[in-house]
Amino acid sequence: MKGIMDKRVSSIIKEGVNLLEEAGVVNARSEATLLLRFIKKWQMHHLMMNMQETISQEDTEEFINLIKLRKNGYPLQYITGTQEFMGLAFEVNPNVLIPRYDTEVLVEAILSRDLPPKTRVVDVGTGSGAIAISLAKLKPEWEICAIDISEKALEVADKNSRKHNVRITFFQGDLLESIKKTNIRPDLIVSNPPYIPALEIDSLMKEVQFEPYLALQGGEDGLAVYRRLIPQAFSLLGRQGCLALEIGYNQGEAVSDLCKSEGFQQIEVIKDYQSHDRVVIGVK
Numbered sequence: 001m002k003g004i005m006d007k008r009v010s011s012i013i014k015e016g017v018n019l020l021e022e023a024g025v026v027n028a029r030s031e032a033t034l035l036l037r038f039i040k041k042w043q044m045h046h047l048m049m050n051m052q053e054t055i056s057q058e059d060t061e062e063f064i065n066l067i068k069l070r071k072n073g074y075p076l077q078y079i080t081g082t083q084e085f086m087g088l089a090f091e092v093n094p095n096v097l098i099p100r101y102d103t104e105v106l107v108e109a110i111l112s113r114d115l116p117p118k119t120r121v122v123d124v125g126t127g128s129g130a131i132a133i134s135l136a137k138l139k140p141e142w143e144i145c146a147i148d149i150s151e152k153a154l155e156v157a158d159k160n161s162r163k164h165n166v167r168i169t170f171f172q173g174d175l176l177e178s179i180k181k182t183n184i185r186p187d188l189i190v191s192n193p194p195y196i197p198a199l200e201i202d203s204l205m206k207e208v209q210f211e212p213y214l215a216l217q218g219g220e221d222g223l224a225v226y227r228r229l230i231p232q233a234f235s236l237l238g239r240q241g242c243l244a245l246e247i248g249y250n251q252g253e254a255v256s257d258l259c260k261s262e263g264f265q266q267i268e269v270i271k272d273y274q275s276h277d278r279v280v281i282g283v284k
């Protein structure tokens with residue numbers, strides 16, 4: 001028997017949309033729809049066919065609780081536990097940065113280069129494993145290692161590597177320190193390191209405040225990690241070895257200069273789809 005408080009799907013979605021719009025959420029309708037589908041485990045066509053059905057009080061309460069989390073800026077991806085990157089679904093939780101479309105520019109830049117057939121890659125600061133796993137999927141013959149200082153991030157990356165059935169060797173440690181202790185000599189070092197100046201983090205979108213500080217904060221001017229990583233990468237790479245870095249929209253010149261002064265050559269700055277500097281690549 002249906003409870004007296006049961007509501008129709010259409011009216012509960014409307015309620016969710018109104019609450020999200022009040023909080024200024026841009027895609028209120030699609031987010032409310034997605035959250036209800038998430039609770040009901042419905043595909044889109046199930047939702048469309050069930051608009052006049054009733055929803056139990058329990059599901060309604062769960063839905064409103066999730067809508068309230070979103071109103072407070074809690075990222076949708078941490079609620080649903082997933083984010084797409086390079087066409088693959090990555091599991092995410094608050095221990096990892098939510099992979100960004102901007103980072104696809106870094107992966108595409110690597111794929112467009114003429115690299116050895118069995119390229120040995122090290123991904124520094126792997127987070128959810130987005131970069132390392134997409135490279136492993138697209139270039140199955142490459143040998144890929146991935147590092148993070150955060151054990152909890154590595155748990156997520158490992159889970160994602162198993163989900164996508166790729167073999168990656170994971171290391172926990174500070175930048176390239178753990179690799180230096182092995183006999184691995186990479187042809188390519190890739191990294192999307194934390195690069196936001198510490199004092200700017202508070203002024204970013206509410207959603208970003210829920211992401212790991214360790215994944216965001218790049219010291220006073222945002223360049224602290226590059227200053228340590230670039231010399232370490234230079235000494236570990238062999239001749240013709242390549243370093244590919246994601247950068248902040250206004251860091252093209254500063255990061256290129258750091259690479260140049262270390263000895264990297266053929267330095268290129270690549271722009272993202274908004275025409276902002278996004279990637280710096282250098283060759284040893």
Ligand SMILES: C[S@@+](CC[C@H](N)C(=O)[O-])C[C@H]1O[C@@H](n2cnc3c(N)ncnc32)[C@H](O)[C@@H]1O
Nearest residue numbers: 097099125126127148149150174175192193215
């Ligand atoms: C901006 S996130 C990038 C995550 C992922 N590669 C991506 O592109 O979505 C930076 C990552 O670097 C890791 N990290 C921060 N400092 C580090 C360090 N000193 N050594 C290794 N990893 C570090 C963080 O834990 C975080 O996972």
